[in-house]
Amino acid sequence: MKIILNSHLCYACKTCQLACSFHHTKTFWHERSSVIVFRNPQDGTIKWRMNATCDKCVDEEEPLCVKYCMYGALQVVKEVKKHD
Amino acid sequence: MIERGDIKGCLAGKILRIDLSNKKIWTEETKGYAEKTLGGRGINSLIMINEIEPHVKWYNPENLLCFGVGVLVGTLAPGACRVDVSTINVFSGGKGSANVGGFWGPELKYAGYDNLIIIGKSRKPVYLYINDDKVEIREADFLWGKDIYATENILRKEIRDEHIKIACIGPAGENRVRGSAIMMDTAKAAGGSGVGCVMGDKKLKAIVVRGHGKIEVAQPERFMKIIDQCYQQCKNEPNAKMMRKAPFNLYSDPDWEGWNSNIVIKNGQDDQWEKEKRIRLMNPKTGIPAMQKGIRACYSCPIGCMPFMEIDKGKHKGIQGEGFWINTIMGHACRFDISDPESVVESWLLTNKLGLDGDYVAAGLSWVFELYEKGIVTKKDTDGVELNWGNSEALIKMIKKLAYREGIGDLLADGMVEAARKIGHNSEYYLIQVKGQPSIEPFRVPKGWALAVSTSPVAGRHLRGATMGSKRYGPKPRPGDFGVTDYQNQAKGVVWQGKTKELEDNLGICNYVGTWSGANFLT
Numbered sequence: 313m314k315i316i317l318n319s320h321l322c323y324a325c326k327t328c329q330l331a332c333s334f335h336h337t338k339t340f341w342h343e344r345s346s347v348i349v350f351r352n353p354q355d356g357t358i359k360w361r362m363n364a365t366c367d368k369c370v371d372e373e374e375p376l377c378v379k380y381c382m383y384g385a386l387q388v389v390k391e392v393k394k395h396d
Numbered sequence: 397m398i399e400r401g402d403i404k405g406c407l408a409g410k411i412l413r414i415d416l417s418n419k420k421i422w423t424e425e426t427k428g429y430a431e432k433t434l435g436g437r438g439i440n441s442l443i444m445i446n447e448i449e450p451h452v453k454w455y456n457p458e459n460l461l462c463f464g465v466g467v468l469v470g471t472l473a474p475g476a477c478r479v480d481v482s483t484i485n486v487f488s489g490g491k492g493s494a495n496v497g498g499f500w501g502p503e504l505k506y507a508g509y510d511n512l513i514i515i516g517k518s519r520k521p522v523y524l525y526i527n528d529d530k531v532e533i534r535e536a537d538f539l540w541g542k543d544i545y546a547t548e549n550i551l552r553k554e555i556r557d558e559h560i561k562i563a564c565i566g567p568a569g570e571n572r573v574r575g576s577a578i579m580m581d582t583a584k585a586a587g588g589s590g591v592g593c594v595m596g597d598k599k600l601k602a603i604v605v606r607g608h609g610k611i612e613v614a615q616p617e618r619f620m621k622i623i624d625q626c627y628q629q630c631k632n633e634p635n636a637k638m639m640r641k642a643p644f645n646l647y648s649d650p651d652w653e654g655w656n657s658n659i660v661i662k663n664g665q666d667d668q669w670e671k672e673k674r675i676r677l678m679n680p681k682t683g684i685p686a687m688q689k690g691i692r693a694c695y696s697c698p699i700g701c702m703p704f705m706e707i708d709k710g711k712h713k714g715i716q717g718e719g720f721w722i723n724t725i726m727g728h729a730c731r732f733d734i735s736d737p738e739s740v741v742e743s744w745l746l747t748n749k750l751g752l753d754g755d756y757v758a759a760g761l762s763w764v765f766e767l768y769e770k771g772i773v774t775k776k777d778t779d780g781v782e783l784n785w786g787n788s789e790a791l792i793k794m795i796k797k798l799a800y801r802e803g804i805g806d807l808l809a810d811g812m813v814e815a816a817r818k819i820g821h822n823s824e825y826y827l828i829q830v831k832g833q834p835s836i837e838p839f840r841v842p843k844g845w846a847l848a849v850s851t852s853p854v855a856g857r858h859l860r861g862a863t864m865g866s867k868r869y870g871p872k873p874r875p876g877d878f879g880v881t882d883y884q885n886q887a888k889g890v891v892w893q894g895k896t897k898e899l900e901d902n903l904g905i906c907n908y909v910g911t912w913s914g915a916n917f918l919t
Contacts, residue, residue: 323700325693326499330472333610334620340471341610342506350558353582353718354545356690356704380472380627382698 313368314391315375317360321385324351324358328377328386335369335376347377405614406467407435412509412531414524416598417457417516421531426510434902436466437480437493439511444482444491454484454492454590455597463504463512463563463603466904469695470505470611471619474626475909477501477695480901481586483594486574487811487832488855492589495859497694497906498581503561506607514598523564523602525555528609536601543567543749544579551604563603566751568799569596573809575756575834579748583702583718584694587753588833588857630698630909635869639908640700644685647725650674654722657880658838658845658864659730662785663762664828667840673735677725683737684720692718699909705741712742719748727758727836732765732791739788743795750799755857759834760812761794763827764804772821779803830856837862844878844886848893859907861894869912 326342326349333345346366350359368388369375378386407430410423429439440462452458461483468476479501485492504512507528521536539547544566551562561581569576569592576592577585586592613619630636638645646652650671661669677683687707693700706716724744734740747754767773768783775782779797781790797805807815813832816824828835830849835856839846844863852860865880866889875892876885896911 323691323693325695325697325700327472327696330696334472337610338616339610339612343608356716382627382631383700
């Protein structure tokens, strides 16, 4: 599975970044998150990045970043493996 | 690892103190204050009461400029991002405060500080750089005179960190225009009470924050169970979606009840705007809604009320930025009888860029437009600008004059009551102000709104108790059973709304997410 962002639905609230940090640390520590969100209010751009530390919240019902995204911008999808 | 105070559980643990006169920096523990009050506005108020002598004026070095981040800010609590900015109100001389969202507040807490208290005045322009426990007062000559956008861009280049969060003033604050705002994260304004004017008076151009620390809660699992409930309530709350696209999905309907209850026309001459003007301004295909290119939310916010605007045609084509509110319609359109959509967006974004309080601009300048109509102010006074109702370009010119103190702007920058005294000819009669602060609020139709605005401790603003009937907004139940125009029971609603706002400002929760129109997790 993988987590994908629909950038058109993203409001850049960084809740996913914060929720992820709670999964990793049981504290609210935005620097210890697998997700990084950057927003530029001057030109409207939003950058969303997930790094290799993401474990898809294996011990949770669903990844916390997806769970707390109220805008439906994050989604879990199954990775399709290509067969030769 | 950042050293914390004794208190665990939501607070960062320290209060950062800055003396700009003597260039001193020190910290103290939050604990002593948090034992007496929750945090945010509460701690700011406590410090002001303890430390400011009654004779101190807003322009004295002894005046404090206090930034208080709410207790829940930095956690996953929905809408917990707010900062209270308190200082002596430049209009009333009493206690002033402004409340603002964005991302700066959480960053200050991650840097290790619940409050930032600034005393003294710098001789030269300076900015503060707070990077966890590394705090510096840096020279800011190279930033002085720059607007909000330019200031932010220069600071990002200078500091070389795209994740810094910036609170700054624009030319208006530098020039000590009374209705100046402190702008956070480009477009979020701490606007009321003239807090930007005080920051400019202290020659403090910006406060840059970068925090790498964490916020802990006492019982994480229990905390998250409650947070889950809060998010669920936000999800289920019908008002949440309504507020998400507030100005557009409500006011794009020319028959929306708000047009008849909380709109003020031509500096208060009327409360009803012609239908064709409503349609011209808010037409979903050709009006303001068509310029909304997206919606943005503040930190940890499940509501998301902030449109990202881009002007796609006309003279102001290409201008873009965050922010467009019901206040924009009330203030920059109806109050001047302007129904040209592009110029309304431009005038609002311009106030952001110059660091002005949009409400001060709307209430103050519409008063000058009325004086022009009455012949008390003439073309001679305005350097040839014709302040006729509906003249959008005149409004834009006047905003610039105000921010830069050019011509008549110099007179208006010292406050409209003071300006009225100088203009004479009974001009104060036409000025709508409370305790010296111009007010854009509707006073005639919504009775609870008028009561709250008239009694607001921050002088003529609606966020300390305004009601719009007991049924329209969540959470429910709320005290009283009354309609927008009823006289009965309004006081109960106003008191409740004011008290819950006190709680929200201590916790750092946005009113939109909280008691006003969002979820009911405070009840």
